[in-house]
Amino acid sequence: MAITIKDVAKKAEVSIATVSLVIHNHRRISPETKTKVNRIIKELNYHPSRSARGLVSQKTGNIGFILTDDHFLRSEPFYTRIFLGTEFQAREYEYYILLTTIASNFQVGDRLPRFVLERNVDGIIIAGKVPAGILQSLAKYNLPIALADYYPMDDNYPVVLIDNVSGGITATQHLINLNHRNIAFIGGDIDHPSISDRFQGYKNALEKSLINFNPNICITDADYPNRENGFLSAKKLFERSSAITGIFACNDAMAIGVMQYLKEKGFRIPEDISIIGFDDVEADLSLDPPLTTIRVPKTELGIEVMRLMSDMLQNKFTSPKKILVPIELVERKSTARANK
Amino acid sequence: MAITIKDVAKKAEVSIATVSLVIHNHRRISPETKTKVNRIIKELNYHPSRSARGLVSQKTGNIGFILTDDHFLRSEPFYTRIFLGTEFQAREYEYYILLTTIASNFQVGDRLPRFVLERNVDGIIIAGKVPAGILQSLAKYNLPIALADYYPMDDNYPVVLIDNVSGGITATQHLINLNHRNIAFIGGDIDHPSISDRFQGYKNALEKSLINFNPNICITDADYPNRENGFLSAKKLFERSSAITGIFACNDAMAIGVMQYLKEKGFRIPEDISIIGFDDVEADLSLDPPLTTIRVPKTELGIEVMRLMSDMLQNKFTSPKKILVPIELVERKSTARANK
DNA sequence: GTGAAAGCGCTAACAT
């Protein structure tokens, strides 16, 4: 049998109430008692029972973490890193994370995650783009919800986002600084706020440098930003135009696909064409040349959203908060000065 | 406030004890009462409180799932699929899964996952190769442990494994059937039981067809079986020998690296060289040609290990059980008849 | 076949 509060109380020669007060760091406890009790707790390696606590406090100590299955299973460890950040921070706050995936075509009326139906979480974190239906279905459960890396148009949730616009500007500006003028944009799922923000950053940077925006060299019709679609979009791009010297891909996965296309077509990177990605995903080092990209602090994002959730659960604030985490240019070998 | 057993009892006009007995499907309950109570439970959408249950039963209803961080973050969704299978099956048994990662260099004395220290799980599932230290540290907690896709040499745990030897035989035999005789083996982390089993299968198949085993064309010194090491191992291989017509890579990640090398060197696949992988990981479709491989039922593996755990928790058996899940050849375009 | 009641470990209101 595990150690209980009684064992601690007996050994410390105080009542269980005192032990409880010490644990919760109550002010009206004498320093001596506090020290003594804390020592005994350590000695006995006592951990309060979550079940007992949960029963009286009507809290579970669990946070639900929801991802769509395609996000969870994607090749680049993006959302898995966000999850890891959240899990890491959850330790700090003594929460457990219940991870589950939902279908990426979730619709209103579909079965919600079990931890919601059974009310076994105190709050819900949602990472990445999810179908509108899930948010709508979740609404009536009245659970605190925080989002990471996604922000639906017409709703108002506390959220942690990447500074995508400024990332798009930084990426494009980097190419402009290297004297590129014919800069293509490769995007997928352009309705996704993150991606349209990156695209917006691209346009802003061009405008600032008085470079004409040319929609003809912006391929944005792919439905999902993965390697394959990067490859296909690049193909489409070069069927339309050949004057390109620089390419900004909306994420690394697409950039990798683009690189593959360029290589097959005999373009040298970066001598003929420079390419910059976004995310700084640990793609295999076998990438040749290593990709210049915009680093996104994924673990940090996960940590921040857990912090946000913890604040919400302590009623630290009521108005939905937005946090933007900063990005950073990572210059590798796939970009160089334009020679045209 | 959530619906409790009292609400159900009142509405059904029985005592809470009766409701409890119905929930647990006790024999001494009349069919009428059972039907009525079950109806009310559905009507009220009643879910027993885990906290209350846990408090009295001294069970948590949680299963800990441990992975090393490099396994969790690897590019191919292998262990993530196993996790998903486990999570899926856990719904069936009404368990929650607490996923956490440990460092791949975990040593005895390092801090164990929180859910172990705080005894908030009823059992532990470990997927993939883990350092011996974690198993050793876990031992004294006396928790049921089940393994998936890894089996330490000198210990005895219930485990679900891929039939790696027979997979190695199938892969090699496939090349032999296509008339290949100079078949190379590319492996990484050769001490890993799965990989040495695949290697063993390779040798068995050669022997059966009276082909001499040539250690010179077996590159097994990479420390981790990823794309980069596949690339480097292929390089090493072709520096030693050029008569190769077929390659069996110990997993798809290495196979992809090998393909990259072959392409760079101007070999045509499969006209010049056939290559077969192992795992059937959803590598991007941009793989050209699509890789012939050995399919491993990853989700199934996760489901099976959860079943095993559930059996253990119900004391369905005492002796450590081993389950081998079958593999399957997936013939795509990277293998063809040898033309030498 | 069903109900009453004890008790799981903890928190918090109240008593001292």
Add this chain to the structure above:
DNA sequence: ATGTTAGCGCTTTCAC
């Protein structure tokens, strides 16, 4: 500053 105690929702033994 510390102790006493009710009660959170459930399971299970025992009584009827």
